Amino acid sequence: MRDGTALGKEAKAFIARGDLVPDSVMVGLIASELKKLGDAPWLLDGFPRTQPQAEALQAETPVNVVVNLDVPFDTIIDRIKDRWIHPGSGRVYNLIFNPPKVAGKVSLTRVIKQFTGTLSLTSRDSPSPIYNIANTAPVLDYYRSKGILQDFHGTESKKIWPHVENFLKTIV
Structure with missing residues (x-):
């Protein structure tokens, strides 16, 4: 939106109306930014949130590793x-x-x-948005079926992070 691109203007119109930005526009925006990075590694947090977004992103800018922090809901x-x-x-x-x-x-x-x-x-910080986490199960299943999902289980960052860090060092 800041750069005035066609996709940015399209997203801005949806936002101005108070509507959600459609998957096709979001994937287009994210993929165009990722392509600018070339071969540099990148990390997405919170996207994709649905299987259609994951499939569209994979078609535009293939994801090669997905890290899932599997923390108990409670x-x-x-x-x-x-x-x-x-x-x-x-x-x-x-x-x-x-x-x-x-x-x-x-x-x-x-x-x-x-x-x-x-x-x-x-x-x-309201707990209510977290209840939508069940919608991400198909995303995880999609990436798992591609063989690129790595799960890490735990309840504390300081215990999970060393395992994630060691894994990332093997791929970057």
């Missing part, structure tokens, strides 16, 4: 519902996994800036 909900953010600094806390030192407050001092203030729960 763990995801707990992480989201207990996540708080300090709007001034963007610092993220989790009341269970990474609580602030003083409940409801943040005090973060850096060389250049000092942030103090109250934490808030953001609308994007």
